[in-house]
Amino acid sequence: MNGTTLHKTAAACAEELPGSELEHPFGPDWEVFKVRGKVFMLMTEVPGRPVVILKADPGEARALQEQYSHITPGYHMNKKHWITLEGGDGIDKELVRELVTESYRLVVAHLPKAQQPVDPHTYAYGTRASR
Incomplete structure (x- = not known):
């Protein structure tokens, strides 16, 4: 998968997650996806x-x-707690979706129960929960 496809795939996955919001707090070169104000994914060019x-x-x-x-x-x-993913051999859409969803779940799990848009222990990519 090339870098452009990587960004498109990751953004599409993030946008489908309940409570996900896109912000640009570091300027137009950084896309920052948050859930309830907490970052779970950043996209830029290095x-x-x-x-x-x-x-x-x-x-x-x-x-x-x-x-x-x-x-x-x-x-x-x-x-220790964050990874950087680049396009390349072995990186496919399913892996990107799994990694984006897992990042989201890890952040949601640390939110107060009343703020969690989904149960992070049962949410898996492909389930459609209301935003």
Whole structure:
């Protein structure tokens, strides 16, 4: 998958998630997706290369980085809890959707129960919950 397709796929997935909002707090070059005011995905270009930055479980982040050369520690984020995804071989739409959804679930799980738009323990990509 190339970088343009990566951005389109990630944005489409994020927009479908309940309570997801797109903001540009760092200027027009950064697309920041939030749920209830908390960031779960950032998209930008790092010297001309489109990237998607996502929250990840630390153990899962390490495993993903070992498995995929196009997944690296989070750009300008906590390297333990965030990953950076670039387009390339082995990166497909299903993987992008899974990583975006997992990032969202991790953020939702830390919101107060009354603010959670979905139950993060049962929400999986493809389920349609009302926004």
